[in-house]
Amino acid sequence: MTAAVVFVQVGAAGGGTNVRAVHDALHAVTGVKTVHFLAGPTDAIIFLEVADQMELMKTVGKIRAVSGVASTDTRIVLPF
Numbered sequence: 001m002t003a004a005v006v007f008v009q010v011g012a013a014g015g016g017t018n019v020r021a022v023h024d025a026l027h028a029v030t031g032v033k034t035v036h037f038l039a040g041p042t043d044a045i046i047f048l049e050v051a052d053q054m055e056l057m058k059t060v061g062k063i064r065a066v067s068g069v070a071s072t073d074t075r076i077v078l079p080f
Contacts, residue, residue, distance in 0.1 A: 001049055002056050003077035006063060008044040009070040022068040029066070031059045042073075 010022055019037060022044075026035045031050040038045060046063065050056050053076075060074050
């Protein structure tokens, strides 16, 4: 199992992005466990769990393809 945290930037400032639609679309991506929108320089944080790093690449690609997602920054959770 591979776990990761993905920091998301949503749309452009003042772009009229429908945050609820982005939230729902992100939750619909297989492997996404939680989506939280934030106040501050990062718009949303996602926690996901997938089978392996190949699946992680595919899942992050699906997150990036969501309409309204401008960019992502992914951090793999290290096993302890």
